[in-house]
Amino acid sequence: MRSKGVVLFLVLTGVVLLNLALTNAVSTIYAESAAEIPGAASDLPSLQQLVDEASPGETLVLSEEKYAGPAVITKKLTIEGGKTAIIYNETPQAAIQIEASGVIVRGVNILQSTAGEETAAIAVHADSAVLEELRIKTVGFGILLRDSDATLIQNNEISWLRAAGEADTKLSQKGNGIDLYNSHQNRIEQNTIAGMRDGIYLENSNGQNVENNRLYGSRYGIHCMYVKDTRVHNNQGEFNVTGAMIMGVRNVQVTNNSFAKQSQNVNSQGILLFDVQHSAIERNLVEGNRVGIYIELSKDNQVIENSIIRNFIGIQFKQAEGNTIEANDFVSNVIEAEATDSRANEMRGNYWDSAQGLDMDNDGASDIPYAINPFYQELISKTPAFQLFFQSPGMTFLNEMYTEDEEHWATDSAPVMKLNGASAMLALPSGDVEARTVISDQTFMLIIATMLLVTAIITILYSGVSKT
Incomplete structure (x- = not known):
């Protein structure tokens, strides 16, 4: 009895550990919580002020850990976050809105916790922008391009920001990860997008390269x-x-x-x-x-x-x-x-x-x-309930007998x-x-049969040991 209890304990422990591993894997991809947003982003240094004080063509290095958005960029700038700077935005405007050509935003983390109509963490309305190594969590859109050509969107992570304590939002109520409209000749490469409405959405936008996402x-x-x-x-x-x-x-x-x-x-x-x-x-x-x-x-x-x-x-x-x-x-x-x-x-x-x-x-x-043979598809399109008889002997027989319009x-x-x-x-x-x-059906069935046989042998042997 003692050995039986040990075996049961090991089996249950393995099941629990497997369940935890699967849960953690899913959580890593989908469960981004708004609880990590500070209570008052307005108390943080203003990103807009730093942008206003910078000269055209300057590289703005974000040396602090936390900043408050939003910020509108109307001149050519490079913003470097070093992968540690975090921009918190509690307004329905984009955390970063780009209105000038040649702007580069690199290595910044963005938490966009408020959404309006088509609110994005980053909105681009100019050409030749570079957005790379960004980590975005949003309750709206991730990156939005409107009338923006020759932009590079590369090596970013975009995921849905779930409000603390709230159930999962329906996909139809979310924004897109990367959304382009009337924007041409852009490159969207090496991005990871999870839990959004559409990962990458392209409309009326030609000449795109969407690769390694x-x-x-x-x-x-x-x-x-x-x-x-x-x-x-x-x-x-x-x-x-x-x-x-x-x-x-x-x-x-x-x-x-x-x-x-x-x-x-x-x-x-x-x-x-x-x-x-x-x-x-x-x-x-x-x-x-x-x-x-x-x-x-x-x-x-x-x-x-x-x-x-x-x-x-x-x-x-x-x-x-x-x-x-x-x-x-x-x-x-x-x-x-x-x-x-x-x-x-x-x-x-x-x-x-x-x-x-x-x-x-x-x-x-x-x-x-x-x-x-179109028999099965035509049959269930007229009477969906017949799907219950899929691969039944009668359905298989009728399928083999059906020859109507065979030449077409x-x-x-x-x-x-x-x-x-x-x-x-x-x-x-x-x-x-x-x-x-790829394994064949026969190999798959052989594997299953072997597993069942081994399980049966172990069960018989174990039952015999228990009785003694």
Whole structure:
């Protein structure tokens, strides 16, 4: 009995420690409390006064630990915070508002505790600003650009500032981490954004470079609306409603990104394309999402060499035409593909792990095309309750019997017999993110079975010892 009590104690201790570790990890990303704001920011040195006293072109070094905002900068200045200076702002104005070209703000911490309409920690209304190594906690927006071109936003941390004692704010009531409107040729690189409405929001802003950012716990990690000639490269998004929402754009490159674990919402996708034209979606890893890649009302796009892994639905088309879907790997998705009202899409050379292929001439491609049967999607769109019968024997039988309008089904004309390559490895952002090995369903089941067998043996042996 004593040994049994020791084992139970160790198991319970491990569970408690694991729970604490998971709780702390989540808290690190999402739980920023307003309790750290001093009671009277008005008693602190005024940042505006220091800005007013500085000469144009001067470097203003913030030597004190704490300052009071807001401050409006109307001349070219460099503000250096040394990563220790903190600006507290309790007004509905931006903590720092930039109205002059060439302003640099570096190494400053900002706590924006009051929000008005589109209130941001930093608002930029001029060109060629540099914002880097900032740590921002806000109840509004993080960084706001309006009519601002050629600005660099780099290596910043932006998160939601939760009021002390208050429940989590709904995503729809929050501001965006980085928000651009009518601002062109900007660089948004190496930023970490957590718990905001949209991580990075671009509207009517062309020629952006969005690269090496990490986006967590937001509605849309990256949200592009009515932009063109923009590059979204090597970003990582997890636990958002949708990793990347690409809408109403032309000539956008979405490449080498990783969007994973967007699955907690019925509208979750890794990458969503809506009204997208002449764009490239290449070498991305979309893993563990409700829908890996969703394409609607989009045409003339290239979806090439993506790794689409362990999603509920791998890829989904709706009224999408003239797109090229080539050399992608579909692995361990519950439903590999769905398509409705989507014709003239060119599909070839993709790997489908559930396809029944036959390669008679040993060219690496199956001689049997792989057609996407629309039966299940059309059925549940008319009667959602039929989702309860998903993968039931009757549903599977009806799906195999359905052949209506088969000549117009989305079809991979030459599915490949083996994985196209190390696309999943190539799609991972550089840095400390490790490559994730894809295992087959059979291997996964073998692992589970082995674990169950070992557990059963231990239970039998332990029960026998206890009886003696």
